[in-house]
Amino acid sequence: MFSIADNIKTVSQRIQNATKSAARPADSVTLLAVSKTKPADVVRAAYDAGLRDFGENYLQEAQDKIAQLSDLSITWHFIGPLQSNKTRLVAELFQWVHTVDREKIARRLSEQRPEGTPPLNVCIQVNINDESSKSGVSPDEVASLADTISALPGLRLRGLMCIPDPTQDEEALAATFKELSRHFAALQSRFDSVDTLSMGMSDDMEAAIAAGSTIVRIGSAIFGARNY
Ligand SMILES: *Cc1c(COP(=O)(O)O)cnc(C)c1O
Numbered sequence: 001m002f003s004i005a006d007n008i009k010t011v012s013q014r015i016q017n018a019t020k021s022a023a024r025p026a027d028s029v030t031l032l033a034v035s036k037t038k039p040a041d042v043v044r045a046a047y048d049a050g051l052r053d054f055g056e057n058y059l060q061e062a063q064d065k066i067a068q069l070s071d072l073s074i075t076w077h078f079i080g081p082l083q084s085n086k087t088r089l090v091a092e093l094f095q096w097v098h099t100v101d102r103e104k105i106a107r108r109l110s111e112q113r114p115e116g117t118p119p120l121n122v123c124i125q126v127n128i129n130d131e132s133s134k135s136g137v138s139p140d141e142v143a144s145l146a147d148t149i150s151a152l153p154g155l156r157l158r159g160l161m162c163i164p165d166p167t168q169d170e171e172a173l174a175a176t177f178k179e180l181s182r183h184f185a186a187l188q189s190r191f192d193s194v195d196t197l198s199m200g201m202s203d204d205m206e207a208a209i210a211a212g213s214t215i216v217r218i219g220s221a222i223f224g225a226r227n228y
Helices: 004-021 040-048 059-068 084-093 103-112 139-150 170-188 205-210
Strands: 030-034 053-056 075-078 096-100 120-125 155-161 196-198 215-218
Touching: 004 030, 004 040, 004 205, 040 053, 040 059, 053 059, 059 075, 059 084, 084 103, 096 103, 096 155, 103 120, 103 139, 103 155, 120 139, 120 196, 139 155, 139 170, 155 170, 170 196, 170 205, 196 215, 205 215
Parallel strands: 030 053, 030 215, 053 075, 075 096, 096 120, 120 155, 155 196
Antiparallel strands: none
16 A cells, blocks of 8 residues: 555656656646545645645535635646536636636636636646547637637636547657647747646656646546546
């Protein structure tokens, strides 16, 4: 049995090795712990081991956990599919949303961001291997959604996110990450606020970091397998 603290050490070492191989600074990649299906005390253990960024996919589950952990200084990231009737709670409870893929969602999140709180940090989810997923905009729709988001006062456009088709071989996966990285560079040249490329999970963080990822979203390598 490995403890969560041991797993975090192993993952941090993998990130460090990957940044080194890519000749990137060690602190250029943030570890986002994906805590979906894991109870609040497990999140607390990861926090005690030094993590501050946590990702959740399911709003109702996240709502309970966020309430139970309100004594901690956690930065909460919403990384699940987002329906327009759920935007209010996301705008109220989270500091980041990685999965914005529609104008309507963006407008609602901006309107519903509570007054007096900083803008919600937003990544556009890109459907980079188009047959594999229904979520995300196609690459040629990124520019116009980015224009919309950057004009909304309650949002801050931070970058791009993808969930690649996991059935690809290593070479195709690397090409996918590189493709998103090119779209990211194009976006960065247009918007000063863009600094975040959210890609890489437990099984493919090295390839994502080699292609320029700045946030890796890691679940099972920290918390073990999920039981649904
Ligand atoms: C579950 C999930 C992850 C984490 O996946 P692991 O393979 O367990 O690291 C990352 N990103 C998203 C969007 C997820 O839904």
